[in-house]
Structures are given as structure tokens and as C-alpha cells.
Amino acid sequence: MEGQNVEELLAKAERDEAEKLQRITVHKELELEFDLGNLLASDRNPPTELRRAGPSPEAELQALARDNTQLLINQLWQLPTERVEEALVARLPEPTTRLPREKPVPRPRPLTRWQQFARLKGIRPKKKTNLVWDEVSGQWRRRWGYQRARDDTKEWLIEVPGGADPLEDQFAKRIQAKKERVAKNELNRLRNLARAHKMQLPSTAGMHPTGHQSKEELGRAMQVAKVSTASVGRFQERLPKEKAPRGSGKKRKFQPLFGDFAAEKKSQLELLRVMNSKKPQLDVTRATNKQMREEDQEEAAKRRKMSQKGKRKGGRQGAGGQRKGGPPSQGGKRKGGLGGKVNSGPPRLGGKRKGGQHQRGKRRK
Amino acid sequence: MRPLTEEETRVMFEKIAKYIGENLQLLVDRPDGTYCFRLHNDRVYYVSEKILKLAANISGDKLVSLGTCFGKFTKTHKFRLHITALDYLAPYAKYKVWIKPGAEQSFLYGNHVLKSGLGRITENTCQYQGVVVYSMADVPLARTLV
Numbered sequence: 001m002e003g004q005n006v007e008e009l010l011a012k013a014e015r016d017e018a019e020k021l022q023r024i025t026v027h028k029e030l031e032l033e034f035d036l037g038n039l040l041a042s043d044r045n046p047p048t049e050l051r052r053a054g055p056s057p058e059a060e061l062q063a064l065a066r067d068n069t070q071l072l073i074n075q076l077w078q079l080p081t082e083r084v085e086e087a088l089v090a091r092l093p094e095p096t097t098r099l100p101r102e103k104p105v106p107r108p109r110p111l112t113r114w115q116q117f118a119r120l121k122g123i124r125p126k127k128k129t130n131l132v133w134d135e136v137s138g139q140w141r142r143r144w145g146y147q148r149a150r151d152d153t154k155e156w157l158i159e160v161p162g163g164a165d166p167l168e169d170q171f172a173k174r175i176q177a178k179k180e181r182v183a184k185n186e187l188n189r190l191r192n193l194a195r196a197h198k199m200q201l202p203s204t205a206g207m208h209p210t211g212h213q214s215k216e217e218l219g220r221a222m223q224v225a226k227v228s229t230a231s232v233g234r235f236q237e238r239l240p241k242e243k244a245p246r247g248s249g250k251k252r253k254f255q256p257l258f259g260d261f262a263a264e265k266k267s268q269l270e271l272l273r274v275m276n277s278k279k280p281q282l283d284v285t286r287a288t289n290k291q292m293r294e295e296d297q298e299e300a301a302k303r304r305k306m307s308q309k310g311k312r313k314g315g316r317q318g319a320g321g322q323r324k325g326g327p328p329s330q331g332g333k334r335k336g337g338l339g340g341k342v343n344s345g346p347p348r349l350g351g352k353r354k355g356g357q358h359q360r361g362k363r364r365k
Numbered sequence: 366m367r368p369l370t371e372e373e374t375r376v377m378f379e380k381i382a383k384y385i386g387e388n389l390q391l392l393v394d395r396p397d398g399t400y401c402f403r404l405h406n407d408r409v410y411y412v413s414e415k416i417l418k419l420a421a422n423i424s425g426d427k428l429v430s431l432g433t434c435f436g437k438f439t440k441t442h443k444f445r446l447h448i449t450a451l452d453y454l455a456p457y458a459k460y461k462v463w464i465k466p467g468a469e470q471s472f473l474y475g476n477h478v479l480k481s482g483l484g485r486i487t488e489n490t491c492q493y494q495g496v497v498v499y500s501m502a503d504v505p506l507a508r509t510l511v
Contacts, residue, residue, distance in 0.1 A: 254368065254370065255367070255370075257366060257368065257403070258421070261401060261414060264401060265399075267371075268378075268393045271374060271378060272382075272389055275375070275378060275379065275382065276382075276386075
């Protein structure tokens with residue numbers, strides 16, 4: 001009995017082994033090609049099973065995937081291993097498949113100002129040594145950079161030059177000059193970059209430190225300066241022959257290309273319904289403008305009457321008082337009327353307002 | 366490429382409605398797919414959603430045309446309906462005019478149609494009504510004003 005048990009156990013163990021081996025060994029007609037650097041396994045066997053499977057080859061696909069992954073893992077287990085922070089890792093070889101470029105080829109950058117000049121003049125870069133003999137410290141020092149050979153800001157004794165102010169600080173002067181050179185270099189570098197990327201520099205209100213600017217740049221700077229007031233340029237006067245700036249309106253915003261199609265359809269159908277209803281729709285803008293125009297005319301008529309009365313009675317104050325009381329209330333009314341206004345049309349308000357304030361006694365159309 | 370604004374849609378619909386009237390809502394709201402109007406380089410294109418999604422992959426300066434061109438907006442924002450819209454106007458036309466075979470060639474080369482050349486006309490057509498002109502074989506030729 002025991003013998004039988006032992007035999008049974010052994011047989012079972014053998015069967016288990018065989019099964020395990022079967023699971024990890026996969027038989028393929030053509031060997032797979034492995035690129036372990038990219039963890040890639042290419043299977044060139046013809047997919048006869050898949051073709052035989054029919055419309056939904058889920059089970060066959062899964063079996064295929066399992067087999068190929070098993071083969072890949074088998075290969076990975078054969079790699080040399082090492083220990084990294086208590087984990088056993090396999091050292092992957094170099095990838096053999098060459099992947100295509102991720103991003104497009106960079107386009108050639110425009111030449112910097114120096115490069116253009118050098119090309120024009122035919123100046124080639126001269127090969128220079130990295131180290132220069134420095135007499136002062138008696139050692140070889142860098143040509144430029146940290147602890148360079150001839151650093152004039154680091155001198156301990158500077159003779160005051162003949163024509164200079166004796167109270168001037170020559171050391172500070174040298175440090176200041178260096179700072180200016182550094183700033184100029186940085187500015188030029190940023191400008192070269194901006195030219196390369198066709199971007200604009202965040203400018204000092206459009207003004208150039210040395211004053212050499214083109215007409216367009218000056219014009220732009222002037223426009224920016226005009227708009228940089230508390231009322232955003234509304235009350236800035238123009239020179240007698242200066243023309244209004246073009247294209248300084250608000251940029252239009254359009255609906256996105258793939259907006260909500262259903263909403264678009266609905267709004268179009270609504271528009272059609274309104275068009276077909278054959279009833280004149282109330283145009284709120286025109287109604288409010290008409291109302292305001294009528295009120296203005298009433299006010300004007302009243303004021304004319306008051307001023308005539310004032311002239312006759314000899315009291316200009318009445319007219320003046322009335323005048324002062326007029327515009328603020330007008331402003332209030334106009335602002336109230338704007339509530340119902342719909343988008344279209346340029347604002348009539350500004351023009352009307354200015355006209356009202358300037359021509360107080362004259363007839364208004 | 367962008368959708369039309371309210372103003373532009375209104376102008377365009379008013380023009381098209383001269384020929385097909387309230388059947389225009391059949392163009393806007395179709396049972397067999399979502400079609401929409403898109404503006405590209407001042408021209409209005411009537412295009413299905415599927416084609417629009419494909420056309421969005423082409424850069425604007427390289428895209429020539431998509432779907433069917435219905436017409437264009439002129440520099441002063443008036444809408445001019447093109448002949449390419451005829452395929453969509455003809456089935457929904459409210460007032461139709463058929464011309465005789467003899468007058469057909471003359472009409473196609475740009476001459477007026479005389480009363481003798483007129484074959485059939487839908488009844489109750491008023492003067493200056495927008496109509497679609499057909500040949501006697503029911504082939505739409507053009508759209509005009511009577």
C-alpha cells in the first residue's frame with residue numbers, strides 16, 4: 001500500500017514536472033527574432049490558426065500572445081543578472097532595432113548677427129589656446145571665465161587716468177562697465193533667439209536703449225504708450241495730422257470647428273423659424289437707440305427754451321446750472337439703456353456724447 | 366476653416382431660401398447624417414461631419430476644398446450662390462421652370478429664354494421669384510430669377 005502511495009506520488013510529481021515543462025516550452029516552426037534591448041519579439045510564423053478561427057478569434061489570439069510572451073520571458077531569464085537594491089534584475093543588451101525619429105528634423109536656424117557679419121567679411125574662427133600665461137599671478141590661467149588671466153575688475157591698484165575726476169571711484173567704474181557689457185551680451189543673445197524662433201522679446205515698452213529703431217517699431221511703441229493710461233487711451237489727443245491706428249480693434253472670436261453639432265443645428269433651425277415667421281422682430285438695439293435719440297431731442301429743446309428765457313431775464317446762471325445738471329443724468333440714462341443692447345454694430349454712444357458736450361447752443365441733427 | 370457666425374448664416378439662409386423656401390430646414394437637419402456649413406477662405410462648404418473630421422487633419426493653407434461649395438462671401442460680405450449648390454437646391458426647389466430642348470442650348474450659353482422657349486412652369490410663380498431651371502428631361506440646369 002505504502003509502496004503504491006509512494007509510486008503514485010512519484011508519478012504525480014513526474015506528471016507535474018512534465019506539465020510545468022510543457023507550459024514553459026513552446027513549439028514554433030520558425031524561431032522568433034528577439035531584440036532584448038527593446039524587449040521585442042518578432043514572430044514570423046504564418047498565422048494559420050488565426051485564419052482558421054473565424055470572425056472572433058479571441059481564444060486563438062490569447063493563446064498566441066501567451067506563447068510568444070513565454071518565449072520572450074525564457075530569453076530574458078537567460079540574460080546575466082545582477083542585484084540592485086535587493087531586487088534581481090537582468091542586464092539587457094543594446095537594442096538592435098533602430099527606431100525612427102520621434103520628432104521631425106529641426107529646420108536650420110537663421111544666422112545670428114555676428115555670423116552674418118563674419119560670413120560677409122570672410123572671417124573664420126581662429127583656433128585659440130585654452131590657457132594663457134598670466135604674469136601677475138605667475139601661472140597659467142584660463143583665457144575667460146572663473147579666475148581668468150587678465151581680469152581688470154580684480155586689480156588691486158588702479159592709477160587714476162589723467163583727465164578723470166579725482167573723486168571718482170575707478171574700481172566701481174570698471175565693475176559697472178563689466179555689468180553693462182554682460183547685459184548687452186545677454187540682450188543680443190535673447191534677440192538672436194527671438195529672431196530664430198520668430199518671436200517678440202518682452203520689450204521695454206518698445207523703446208531701444210541705443211535709440212536705433214525702425215519707423216514701424218517706433219510707431220508700435222507710440223501706440224502702446226498711448227493705450228497705457230488709466231482710461232486705456234480714450235482721452236488721448238492726436239496730433240493735427242495724425243491718422244487713427246488701423247487694426248486696433250478687438251480680435252474676433254469664432255466658434256470652434258467641432259463645436260456641439262446638435263447645438264449648431266438647433267440655433268440654425270431657430271434662425272430659420274424666425275426668418276419664416278414673417279413677423280417683424282423687435283430689434284432691441286435700434287429700439288433703444290431710437291428711444292435715446294428722442295430723449296436727447298427733448299433735452300435739447302428744453303435747454304434751448306431755458307437759455308432763451310435766461311437771456312431775456314438776464315440770468316445766465318440758470319442756464320449754466322441747467323447745463324451742469326444735464327450731462328451726468330444723460331450719462332446715467334445711457335448706461336441704463338445699454339442693458340438691452342445686442343452685439344452688432346459699432347457703439348453709437350461715444351460719438352453722440354462728444355457731440356452733445358461740444359455743441360451746447362447749436363442745433364443738433 | 367471655421368463655422369459661420371450668426372450674421373453670415375442669416376445672410377446665406379436668406380439667399381438660399383429665395384429658391385427653396387422653408388425646405389431649407391431639410392438641408393440643415395438631415396435624417397441620414399450630420400451635415401454642417403463651414404467657411405474656408407471666404408467660401409461656404411456643405412460637408413458631412415465625417416468628412417469634416419478628416420479635413421481637419423489638413424493644414425489650412427494646403428486645404429483647397431471640402432464637401433460641396435455652396436457659394437462664397439464677397440469682400441463686402443454679400444453671399445454669392447454658386448452653381449455647385451444646384452445639386453442640393455434642385456430637389457427642394459419650390460418653383461421650377463422647364464425649357465424646351467431648342468432653347469436649352471441657347472440658355473446654357475447665356476442668352477435669355479423667350480416665352481416660346483418655355484416648356485412648363487409651376488403655377489403661382491410671381492414675378493422676380495427665384496426658380497430652378499430644368500431641361501425637359503428633368504435635368505437641373507441653373508437657378509435664376511424669373
